[in-house]
Amino acid sequence: MRAAPTNTALALVVAGVALTPLAYLAVRSFDRGVGEVGRVLWRARTLDLAVRSLALAGAVTVACVVIGVLGAWLVVRSDMVGRRVAGVLLVLPLAVPSYVAGFTWVALLPGLTGFTGAFLVLTLVSFPYVLLPVAAALRTADPAVEEVARSLGRTSAQTFFSVTLRQIRPAATAGGLLVALYALSDFGAVSLMRYEAFTLGIYTSYRATFDRTPAAILGCVLVALAIALTVGERRARGAAATTRGPRPAVTVPLGRARVPAFLGTAALVVVSLGVPVFSLGWWLAAGRSTVGDDLLSTTLNTVTVSALGAALTIVMALPVGVLAARHRGALVRGVELAGFAGHALPGITIGLALVFFGIRFAPGLYQTTPMLAFAYAVLFLPLAVGAVRTAVAHAPPVLEDVSRSLGKSRTETRLRVTVPLAAPGILAGAALVFLTCAKELPATLLLRPTGVDTLATELWTKTEVSAYAAAAPYAAVLLVVAAIPAVVLDRFLRGGVR
Amino acid sequence: MSRRARAVALIMALLTVPVVACGSAGGSDALVIYSGRNKELVGGVLDQLEQATGVKVEVRYGSSGEMAAQLLEEGDGTQADVFFSQDAGALGAVAEQGRLAELPADVLGMVPEEYRADDGKWVATSARARVVAYDPRVVTEAELPETLEDVVDPKWKGRMGYAPTNASWQAFVTSVRVVKGEEFAKDWLAKFAANDPQRYDNNIAIMNAVNDGQLPAGLINHYYWYAKVAENGADAVKVKLHYAGGGDPLSLVNVAGAAVVAGSDRNEAAVKAVRFLLSEQAQKYFADETAEYPANPAVTSDKHKLPTLAELNGPDIDLSKLSTLQQTLTLLQEAGLS
Numbered sequence: 001m002r003a004a005p006t007n008t009a010l011a012l013v014v015a016g017v018a019l020t021p022l023a024y025l026a027v028r029s030f031d032r033g034v035g036e037v038g039r040v041l042w043r044a045r046t047l048d049l050a051v052r053s054l055a056l057a058g059a060v061t062v063a064c065v066v067i068g069v070l071g072a073w074l075v076v077r078s079d080m081v082g083r084r085v086a087g088v089l090l091v092l093p094l095a096v097p098s099y100v101a102g103f104t105w106v107a108l109l110p111g112l113t114g115f116t117g118a119f120l121v122l123t124l125v126s127f128p129y130v131l132l133p134v135a136a137a138l139r140t141a142d143p144a145v146e147e148v149a150r151s152l153g154r155t156s157a158q159t160f161f162s163v164t165l166r167q168i169r170p171a172a173t174a175g176g177l178l179v180a181l182y183a184l185s186d187f188g189a190v191s192l193m194r195y196e197a198f199t200l201g202i203y204t205s206y207r208a209t210f211d212r213t214p215a216a217i218l219g220c221v222l223v224a225l226a227i228a229l230t231v232g233e234r235r236a237r238g239a240a241a242t243t244r245g246p247r248p249a250v251t252v253p254l255g256r257a258r259v260p261a262f263l264g265t266a267a268l269v270v271v272s273l274g275v276p277v278f279s280l281g282w283w284l285a286a287g288r289s290t291v292g293d294d295l296l297s298t299t300l301n302t303v304t305v306s307a308l309g310a311a312l313t314i315v316m317a318l319p320v321g322v323l324a325a326r327h328r329g330a331l332v333r334g335v336e337l338a339g340f341a342g343h344a345l346p347g348i349t350i351g352l353a354l355v356f357f358g359i360r361f362a363p364g365l366y367q368t369t370p371m372l373a374f375a376y377a378v379l380f381l382p383l384a385v386g387a388v389r390t391a392v393a394h395a396p397p398v399l400e401d402v403s404r405s406l407g408k409s410r411t412e413t414r415l416r417v418t419v420p421l422a423a424p425g426i427l428a429g430a431a432l433v434f435l436t437c438a439k440e441l442p443a444t445l446l447l448r449p450t451g452v453d454t455l456a457t458e459l460w461t462k463t464e465v466s467a468y469a470a471a472a473p474y475a476a477v478l479l480v481v482a483a484i485p486a487v488v489l490d491r492f493l494r495g496g497v498r
Numbered sequence: 499m500s501r502r503a504r505a506v507a508l509i510m511a512l513l514t515v516p517v518v519a520c521g522s523a524g525g526s527d528a529l530v531i532y533s534g535r536n537k538e539l540v541g542g543v544l545d546q547l548e549q550a551t552g553v554k555v556e557v558r559y560g561s562s563g564e565m566a567a568q569l570l571e572e573g574d575g576t577q578a579d580v581f582f583s584q585d586a587g588a589l590g591a592v593a594e595q596g597r598l599a600e601l602p603a604d605v606l607g608m609v610p611e612e613y614r615a616d617d618g619k620w621v622a623t624s625a626r627a628r629v630v631a632y633d634p635r636v637v638t639e640a641e642l643p644e645t646l647e648d649v650v651d652p653k654w655k656g657r658m659g660y661a662p663t664n665a666s667w668q669a670f671v672t673s674v675r676v677v678k679g680e681e682f683a684k685d686w687l688a689k690f691a692a693n694d695p696q697r698y699d700n701n702i703a704i705m706n707a708v709n710d711g712q713l714p715a716g717l718i719n720h721y722y723w724y725a726k727v728a729e730n731g732a733d734a735v736k737v738k739l740h741y742a743g744g745g746d747p748l749s750l751v752n753v754a755g756a757a758v759v760a761g762s763d764r765n766e767a768a769v770k771a772v773r774f775l776l777s778e779q780a781q782k783y784f785a786d787e788t789a790e791y792p793a794n795p796a797v798t799s800d801k802h803k804l805p806t807l808a809e810l811n812g813p814d815i816d817l818s819k820l821s822t823l824q825q826t827l828t829l830l831q832e833a834g835l836s
Binding site: 194206208209212348359360363366442445446451457461462465 | 530536537538539556557558559560561562563564566567568570571572573575576577587588591592662663665668699700702703821823824826827831836
């Protein structure tokens, strides 16, 4: 089917919007001429930061892919004890902001700093980015291929490596890309662990020298890294499996591996979820918790801005995701790339970009809730595009062809056939964006309406003056607010994409 | 349109309703203050400002550095009328770009000369001193360091705490560079690093470690101690403070300050707000609630026994020079102290 012109046009508009932070970076970088750009780029420190950031992102990505794939397989395909519960608990770490996780680990092990600390925290909060799509792929993959392999005398392990891995490769690489970009852009864990990465250099530039130019130039390097990673991921993705299994796959008995599998999963739940929850509980108990009505209003604010952010992100991701799922070609690749290019940028850079454009082109919207929702959409578009792309790819194109042959227009077909078929996956994407919005701090601080506090901003206010007991209720509610969509996510994935 | 298409359209429409409903907050007559100081610390005094001046106030809280960047990014279009900053550096950076308005002479005259910008673009609202927190159970008063050299004496090996990421520590190192020169600073940092200093996350962690007998001494800001005494009672607090004085950077006095944003269409109210921050009432708040030194010399604290600014005898330094932090960070990295 040829690309629908309406959809393509919309996707191009979204791509243009997603590129606004990059336009800002260009404006700021060349503020003081090309010479300055060269000077900052060729500083030994820039290379140093790049190497350190890439090393961290690489290590975190590898760890997350291994943990995510194994975890997903245990939850979906094995006969491990408590796998239903594990399925939910292994999604929940997504609800833990990296600064909260970093903070609890530092409190627990004060000696934990630098690369090890940042690696540990980032891995523990981001492995679900891989686990979720892989679990979904495992649920919908056609089991026939595996059965053929086994009937030809392959062991379970051999089958896993020769067949299953191939089936889940697109999902794993897509998740891995999100993890890599997240690790590059994260500031919370990196700053708490005092690991000199790119984002720390960017923040130092604002906080220490109040100078936006070097920060923007460093941001450009992050964009270049993001583009390289995204192109690399597309190479590694392989062809997406669009066939869906006619029936669920057979459960693989773990045999002697049952105990180690269970213990390993339990240990993962303890370190990724147990540690932050336990330490929050400790602070809650320590504080003579006088929770004011502040908590209620900040919770409502958080839910409102996150819901708006998620809705807007999905609306923007639909045309891009549909295009990416249904069509090939340079245009499609370019549009998708535009969506991902800014995803390695820290929130402060995106935030300042929208300050720059907002005040010039939409002064009436500047520092209003819609503007903040829009910032979230720019920040988290890739999360939603991935979800939409996968969901649409799984919707059989033949049904669209039937609709078209019955004389419906392309746009109507998209709205009446494609979107409803892909709805569960799209909703799962919305849930993912919602919880990511709820955790977001730097852009929220810059763009929220004056006087509107969210759970994340209150948490920041309290922890900045080391009022940890007072901060604990906000962190706890934030976990709960972010956990609800995490459970929803799991529900949808378990229900499968019908 | 089919039923389903109508449903989709309805959902889309519902989603846009709240977007339109939460309209712009801009354009109101409220005075907008961008505060780089924390709400927990200054929320109270800004509430008082509203009552005392009769000006309706809206406050945005953030970090001073990011707020400075935001003000510069907003340029002429900014809604901000007042910038209330945690340090002089951020004020200096915004002033340098011509984004601050000159304050009237009567406002500037409320504070001593060293507590305002040379060009009259900002004024200090309160000051804080660097001190040595020590454990009197293991450190005698005679042993306490009076100068930078004393701190790097081998007798302090492994016994001195510091907070490498803390902005006040970095400002202190900047003052070492500015007052004593680059060579001296480099040399001193190398000696400090070789003396096995104990790293902590922040000033409070250092103070608590000293209080609990885990650390003999540490370099912090003075007001944390007063907050601790106010919270736990003087008898329960074991840690004590030592003010070095003698014009040594060890007793650097740094400031928080306020300024009026250039082109503010509420300039009169903004000046009124800054004037209030220097008034007896607000200065009393800084003295009593945050245990800082009032910038207005006529005010003292009823609640805390603070030495006077004159007694502190900090280093003679132009505070706007504290904005050269990048060189400091480079030095700290080279010394392995970042």
